[in-house]
Ligand SMILES: Nc1ncnc2c1ncn2[C@@H]1O[C@H](COP(=O)(O)OP(=O)(O)OP(=O)(O)O)[C@@H](O)[C@H]1O
């Protein structure tokens with residue numbers, strides 16, 4: 225009987241493909257929008273990942289995300305260094321500031337100052353020059369990936385800044401000594417690296433300038449104990465890289481409305497999918513009602529008819545799902561290679577699968593209701 | 607039951623009401639009828655007199671409202687929905703005016719359905735279906751889809767389907783009225799020939815005077831009742847040529863002139 229159900233399903237090519245297309249469309253929409261959302265949220269951790277040679281970040285407890293440092297006293301790095309189990313502790317400056325390109329184009333940039341002695345927390349991958357070139361006079365490093373767009377001289381320069389060019393940060397001239405492979409970041413502003421001491425000369429003076437302290441533990445140290453000791457000693461907060469990435473992602477997700485926007489797109493996909501696929505499947509069953517009536521008259525029980533309808537729904541759901549999620553993954557590859565946010569962890573296909581199965585189950589059950597309520601006596605109506 | 611040895615269907619005071627209250631329709635108003643095992647009974651009467659309703663109740667696809675009902679020794683109206691469905695699958699064959707073949711299935715697959723319903727393995731079911739198609743002279747069209755078959759061929763497939771599981775009772779509602787006269791007659795010959803040999807009971811609702819000659823007996827309905835049961839031509843071989851069945855077959859019976867041809 226199940227084979228008959230499959231033949232009924234595939235017998236009318238047009239309706240069969242219509243059904244699969246409807247489900248595929250819903251799956252595509254759900255998986256794609258969710259992946260773009262996750263992609264965006266993931267990108268918010270870009271800066272932290274680039275700076276991730278350390279084990280712990282020490283920061284003011286009020287810091288909400290990676291681009292939101294609350295200045296601390298310069299002495300806390302010293303304090304942290306004194307804690308048992310800390311191998312090294314280096315200061316990191318990070319802040320938004322203004323710059324001006326040679327042609328007069330004004331930009332906002334994220335200035336990062338690395339510990340002069342160790343250059344810890346620098347970008348992991350250089351494109352031109354080396355990290356230690358930062359020790360040259362006025363040296364800064366720019367992001368090789370984003371600078372063609374973000375360091376473009378729009379006021380007549382007609383090109384983007386490259387290694388060797390000079391520009392000003394708060395009226396102080398700097399020179400581009402090298403470039404690094406930047407990660408795509410949710411935070412749009414270009415990240416410019418320099419040394420900690422030079423960073424302090426480039427930004428307006430304030431009493432406290434220290435943004436973060438990067439901490440490395442001695443191998444085998446009990447991280448929980450060391451964290452507790454540092455926090456007790458400094459009165460500040462320590463976060464691991466993962467914790468900091470999570471805190472940043474959570475903040476962006478909850479404060480920007482990004483979740484709501486994408487959530488609506490996902491819900492819309494779900495709704496349209498439900499309507500299209502549900503409606504098509506329901507119509508498919510209605511068109512076949514006469515045949516179900518005949519089968520009923522000939523002795524097929526409601527239970528078996530239910531199995532047939534559910535099997536049809538399942539087949540359509542699985543095929544539509546595979547096509548839809550496959551398309552989402554394929555377009556995702558394209559989007560990723562063109563620099564757009566897209567990330568599909570396994571949870572997305574899993575949740576999409578549940579959504580699609582849910583939609584199909586609803587459609588199947590609604591259709592099934594009609595089949596069960598059907599009087600077999602309809603077979604004698606001509 | 608002993609009774610079923612000679613009587614396939616016994617009905618007394620059978621009523622069927624559709625709906626309730628003011629708008630209700632009393633489609634069967636106390637039908638009394640006996641159908642003998644192995645006979646071909648034709649059910650005739652004007653449109654709306656309750657023929658389809660009666661065979662629906664007999665075949666267990668519709669509940670009776672009241673009255674005594676015994677079909678193959680049981681009362682299908684007294685069974686649970688699932689039991690009745692399974693009972694139909696075991697004992698009843700159906701032939702419909704509109705053929706009701708599944709368009710996505712080949713002729714052989716369509717014929718195999720009643721066997722699949724009874725859990726006969728698929729290869730065996732298809733084999734038996736093909737054998738059955740041979741008996742309705744359609745061996746060469748076993749792999750054709752219904753849309754590739756003529757009306758007469760489709761109805762022969764439907765007959766093969768109705769008989770493949772060897773049901774004891776076969777009900778047919780206007781099996782020939784979608785067909786032209788010649789084809790209808792041929793279809794009826796096949797149906798008749800296939801049931802004659804066995805002890806299978808056949809109830810055929812029809813308007814088609816040309817096939818009356820196949821009937822053992824003819825029950826005439828009017829306004830929700832069986833008003834007359836007369837002998838048909840088929841069992842009248844030794845009887846006189848002026849028997850009621852012969853009259854009916856020629857359409858000359860005065861009682862039957864009210865039968866419209868729609
Ligand atoms: N499902 C139903 N609901 C309400 N009334 C019905 C239903 N089925 C049949 N009837 C009514 O019951 C009566 C008998 O109908 P039935 O179909 O049995 O007649 P019939 O003798 O088969 O007629 P025909 O020769 O036109 O097929 C008619 O008045 C019809 O309108």
Ligand SMILES: [Mg+2]
Nearest residue numbers: 657658659779
């Ligand atoms: Mg009728």
